[in-house]
Amino acid sequence: MQLTRRNLLIGAAGLAVAPRLSRRPGDPFSLGVASGDPTPDGVVLWTRLAPNPLAEDGHGGMSARDADVEWQLADDERFKSVVRSGTVTARRSWAHSVHVEAAGLQPGREYFYRFRMAGYVSPVGRTRTAPAPGTAPDLMFATVSCSNYEQGYFTGYRRLAEQQPDVVLHLGDYIYEYAPGGYKAADGMVVRPHTEGRCQTLTDYRRRHAQYKTDADLRALHALAPWIPVNDDHEVENNWAGSHPGTSGAPGFAERKAAGYRAYYEHMPLRRASMPRGTRIQLYRRLSWGSLATFHVLDTRQVRSDQPCDDGVRMDCDERLDSRRVLTGPEQRRWLASGLRSSGARWNVLAQQIFMAQHDYHLGPGKELLVDTWDGYAAERDRVLGDVAASGARNPVVLTGDIHAHYASDLLANFDDPDSRRVGVELVTTSITSDGDGYDDAAGRAVELAENPHIKYVDQRRGFVVCRLTTGELRADFHTMPYVSKRNAPSTIAASFTVPDGAHGLARSKAATPRQQQAAVAAGPR
Template sequence: MALSGRCGPSSALASTPHDTELRAAAGHLARRRFLTFTAAAAALAFTTQLPPRGAFAASRLDPARITEDPFTLGVASGDPLPDSVLIWTRLAPAPFEPDGGLGQQRIEVSWEVALDESFVLVVRSGTALAYPEYAHSVRVDVKGLEPGSHYFYRFRAGTWISPAGRTRTAPPPDGGTASLRLAAVACQAYHHGYYTVHGHLAQEDVDLVLHLGDYLYEYAVDSAGGARDYTDGTLPSVFNRETTTLADYRMRYALYKSDPDLRAVHAAHPFVVTWDDHETENNYAGDIDENGSDPAQFLIRRAAAYRAYWENQPLRADQLPDGPDARLFRRLRWGTLAQFDILDTRQYRSDQAYGDTLHVPGPESDDPARSLTGDAQERWLIDGWADSPALWNVMPQQVTFSQRKMDLGADARMSMDAWDGYRANRGRLVAGAKAAGAGNWLVLTGDVHVAYAFDIKDDFDDPGSPTLGTELTCTSVASGMDGAEHPANWDTYMRANPHLRFYDGRRGYVRVELGRENARADFRIVPAVTTPGAPVSTAASFVTEAGSPGLTPV
């Protein structure tokens, strides 16, 4: 996360007639076919041309003619349901080329799902088409599976066979499953270090990985790979620029997924993903970018970023963007043990108050019309709590939810990019959770490149007020480079925020085990990511009891 001083309408509503017109215009531009560019449209720096839905390349490439391994970007699975799971791959024998080395032809890919790693006991199989319009990505929503079961999956194109992935389904809807083990990760700037964290997480015994945003960074990566220090300067110059076009975003995902540890963690566990800002552009808010550019122009860039995100993640067709818009917030359940309300806190938000700086909250940030979630997502979330059958109500999202004072004293500054800059919206969610009786509320957060553990208070300014839930922030995979156990502001933050129970600045992830009696959180850290091979350890562990919110060190 980087703070920026940009100007723009500070109290814009989440949706206005002007917004609707901009989205319609951007969507129209984004859906025109690649081969029908006008000269003027092609000249726009952020233009993204996408085919109309249902219009695809007519010619096919015989997979037998693929002479190099097309599975360079690995495999992944995601969003498990009781009877299905989404499996993914993307064909790219030349991943650092705009077309992945496969041109504009579609390719038939076969797939199979088995009970065993050797694929002797195959239970589902079929074929799917890899379309050039979708960057030759392949996704299959495999149905008819048994609840609460593990499976192995793989793909074949011609003579080439992908690595095998391991996935699982969710328990039956009314199942009284005893436990769930998950991990949360975020913020993996490729140029800030190696994905050692992912290598360790691939070896963990978890049922699910939640990626809370900043999977990708739009910033330029030089030929040395930044902090990875490729001394031979092997990375091509195509990465040494900020991503703005569809081709840019697609190739940047290829760069990230070229990392063996990232491929390994995707192959090991099903993922549930959501985005933050850097998958598109730093600290954007709705249709307003960091620099206050023409919103119509930015929405075209956003359409490119959203399209590439969907192409490169294990997401169902329901999340396929329509121009610059995509329905990413969604709900998953793990029997009666847990409900996951996965949020999108970028697409619908009002612009940050006070020029998106660290600032003392005031009338601009506290305007009730301002929203981080947008009205529709807010209603969906609160209504979902009212209908939740789950013991644990888990809210995976992006930016710090709990109050976070950055100075001592009454006039402490707070981040206008986090929920402190949208306190009315936060207040409505707190009231909604209380009214709905949302028990055992667990918020999972990314964004800030540090690990936090918060007690969520009814009144953050009163340490004695009731504790309503728990917030766990998972630090970063690589962003911020190595970090330190106690950052320079550690003492100030701990004193200014009595509800902050833990703060660590190193890289890692948080592992959470939800049970019928309590939830345990282990903050897993590595000492360095700028050099490969660092060991993993547990920096701290906490327990919160079911029915009695509040963190207790273990």
């Protein structure tokens, strides 16, 4: 393959974070670096000091004292032109995590950053700021979701890094809270075990996050591009809702939620505005990419009503239709509606966690629905889609994770009427590893497509979605991998869809051939 600056960056990032690279004993930067939530003049820079990531006390082998950490931000990867620098205190009370809100930067620029402490230097990270208001340069962003450490290798993160996206949106289930073997994939395989015990305490969650960040492929993607992350349920526990615990049934849910949120903040490139306070964390927020796109990031866990009909896939569950049931809640709904009404962006992207389109699994009369999705909150979905339609916001696109399969759907004003108004589109990314290697259920897929004509594509394999935005169209490439139970799986584009500006609906595109895909990877940045 042709050696380009892009390939050098990918290789450098991989070498900088790979565990096989000999690093000095006591190196505190074993968990790598990350950046996130870019604005036109700034970005969050993150690291956590942890010379012994899986130390039993959850403090990563650090002493009981706070530690001062230097940071640098430069125009070049060799740091000959440092444009911002400073010193920040990594506090033991926050697991010696570092969140630098670098400001005063130029819009639409690529930057490089690193940290230093006690003679140690971190891996180099690459980030970028959002473009200036009123400008609309093309954007490549990607969505990922659901990475279960036990159920596969995180090769998808590496394959996505090779695409060199401008921004990565992680849509939840960054970690899984189960004890070793507590959640089996369909094939029953455990590729690599979790840290001992189910996550219940702050120490447990810290160690689990640290274990995930020992994965070199995850660290490589963090180091390559800024992230916009939001959690779903497994960052605390399976299927929790508002003040209701999930499937564990164990007492002390409020304490677990507070611990899960604190550890999540400690390990994500989030701004101080998202610093948790007890059982609450501010995660819904809005980020702009010039006049091209606005990302409306939603939180569908903290205020939701409990799942109806005892959760799961249910047939004819009338409780789900109750208008009093909420998912985003009135405060967040008002925030979203206001932001959509005032948006001047060409594309309005709603980044959220769970399947929004109606999804009937049953062939014939009656509906069999997964009530942990928006199907369990039908009135709330009607309200939100009504707000989207009434706002006049241009080109609504919903991004979704959670369900461990790829889907592409049109969003309708009335899902029981295939001819009703199309409100927007939904692009669902499959898991990185959750549920193992994946499968091909042709019969089940045929039922889903027959019963849900607004669903245009289903794929139960592992992978990620890469989207390219211009002023004229959105193109979504659904990448899949043949396996995750072994390392170094290849990825290919299994399907592609476009949404022309103003269309509010999906059009199937011809996927690139393997040769074309390889040529695109070798070509480097746009």
